[in-house]
Amino acid sequence: MKFNFELKHNIKYKIQGYNFEKLLNNLIKNEIKLKKIKKLDDNILEFYSYKNNDKIIKNNINKLNIKIINEKNFGFLFFLKNIFFRVGLVSAIIISIISLFLSQMFVFKIEVYGNEKITKQEIISCLKELGVNTFTSKNSINTFELEKNISEKIPSISLVSVMTKGTSLIINLQEKVINDEYQNVGLFEPLKANLNGRIKSIKLIQGTLNCKVGDLVKENDILVYPYIIDSSGNKKSVKAEAEIVAEVWYESRITHYDECVKTYETGKTIEKNNLYFLDMPIYVDKKDVKFNQYETKVSYTYLSSFLIPIKIEKILYIETASKTEKVPFEDVKESLINEVKNQVYQKVENKSVINEYHTIISNLGINVVSYVVVVEESIVNLQ
Amino acid sequence: MFNLFSELKKEFNIPYVTDYNLINLTGKALYVEGHKGIMTLSKELISFRVKNGVVVVEGKSLSLKILSENTLCIEGKIKKTEVF
Numbered sequence: 001m002k003f004n005f006e007l008k009h010n011i012k013y014k015i016q017g018y019n020f021e022k023l024l025n026n027l028i029k030n031e032i033k034l035k036k037i038k039k040l041d042d043n044i045l046e047f048y049s050y051k052n053n054d055k056i057i058k059n060n061i062n063k064l065n066i067k068i069i070n071e072k073n074f075g076f077l078f079f080l081k082n083i084f085f086r087v088g089l090v091s092a093i094i095i096s097i098i099s100l101f102l103s104q105m106f107v108f109k110i111e112v113y114g115n116e117k118i119t120k121q122e123i124i125s126c127l128k129e130l131g132v133n134t135f136t137s138k139n140s141i142n143t144f145e146l147e148k149n150i151s152e153k154i155p156s157i158s159l160v161s162v163m164t165k166g167t168s169l170i171i172n173l174q175e176k177v178i179n180d181e182y183q184n185v186g187l188f189e190p191l192k193a194n195l196n197g198r199i200k201s202i203k204l205i206q207g208t209l210n211c212k213v214g215d216l217v218k219e220n221d222i223l224v225y226p227y228i229i230d231s232s233g234n235k236k237s238v239k240a241e242a243e244i245v246a247e248v249w250y251e252s253r254i255t256h257y258d259e260c261v262k263t264y265e266t267g268k269t270i271e272k273n274n275l276y277f278l279d280m281p282i283y284v285d286k287k288d289v290k291f292n293q294y295e296t297k298v299s300y301t302y303l304s305s306f307l308i309p310i311k312i313e314k315i316l317y318i319e320t321a322s323k324t325e326k327v328p329f330e331d332v333k334e335s336l337i338n339e340v341k342n343q344v345y346q347k348v349e350n351k352s353v354i355n356e357y358h359t360i361i362s363n364l365g366i367n368v369v370s371y372v373v374v375v376e377e378s379i380v381n382l383q
Numbered sequence: 384m385f386n387l388f389s390e391l392k393k394e395f396n397i398p399y400v401t402d403y404n405l406i407n408l409t410g411k412a413l414y415v416e417g418h419k420g421i422m423t424l425s426k427e428l429i430s431f432r433v434k435n436g437v438v439v440v441e442g443k444s445l446s447l448k449i450l451s452e453n454t455l456c457i458e459g460k461i462k463k464t465e466v467f
Binding site: 045 | 420421422423424425426446447448449450451452
């Protein structure tokens, strides 16, 4: 095999056409050196030339309507150029593949979809707490575990899915939808009775009744619950509101004794003064109290003008005497009834009285006078 | 470019050299200086212009080894060279 070593970059042209002589003459007029000119067939010619003449050669070929059917590069310089290009290309491809492979191993971007109230930053912060960040290795991310942890960390998420796609960590989430009524569950208080009475009329504005007309209710009994139940059976929280009027009883009592022992003061007194230092007695008055029956009044005085904590205890002994009085109930009955009536009316004030009555219970000389006033009034506080 | 006949003229102090010169090397190659362009090119016949004439080379498997503005070299089995 014949091997021609060429240092320079040569091109072998194989052309098809006619009038090659004119082409060759045109080329040599342009000072182009041609080599190995061989006529392969009547209309096919082959020749070599240097690469730097390529443009002129092709121009001339085109001018004469000759077709290039083959073109081949030769030469050591071409080989080097070619090899460098190929090595460079191969190297670039290898580097790219390695880079791509490495890049696929990490998360570069976190994408969050489906969030409305929860911000993307909240999700990213949550992920950071869970140890997931940009540049985290994809192998270290357990998506199932991550979904579970995100749901636990952010209670307002009802559904979350985590997946890795390319270099992105994609988080699809669904937020919990809470109705306004349900958001306020527990915020409203039931409507309670603020007085004892018997319900006379009910005008329910909002809520669920827990009483009916004619019911006897005590103070703090629940009259209206702060919710309603809709047609589908769901409980919705609402503010309990109602106008409930009831008959309310106001009562006062006085007890009268037919025979009673009354104690009164005789006017005689004895005063004793004791001194204490830090609650320890330093002087005790030893006067004798010769009263048979007495009451005492004790008062203390602190000597605050001194630094030393001294207390003066003043005991006043008041002599008393007792005597038995007999007052028949019938003598004071009317005045007692009036007295107890006045007491009741002080409680009733300007309310509309619908009924009033008194009762007397007598037993073994003890008489209890009771006066009852029935009024009609609202037993709930409207806010 | 190397010019064989000009070098020879200088070396041997030859007073006159024709407008074109050619040298036939054992019928296998024909070296020409001072041609004025190719007229015919085929495997059997190559002709080219020279000053005041035409050179016709006949043979077998003829090809142009080199072709430049002034010089050409025909390679092949050269049977006949005629100048008209």
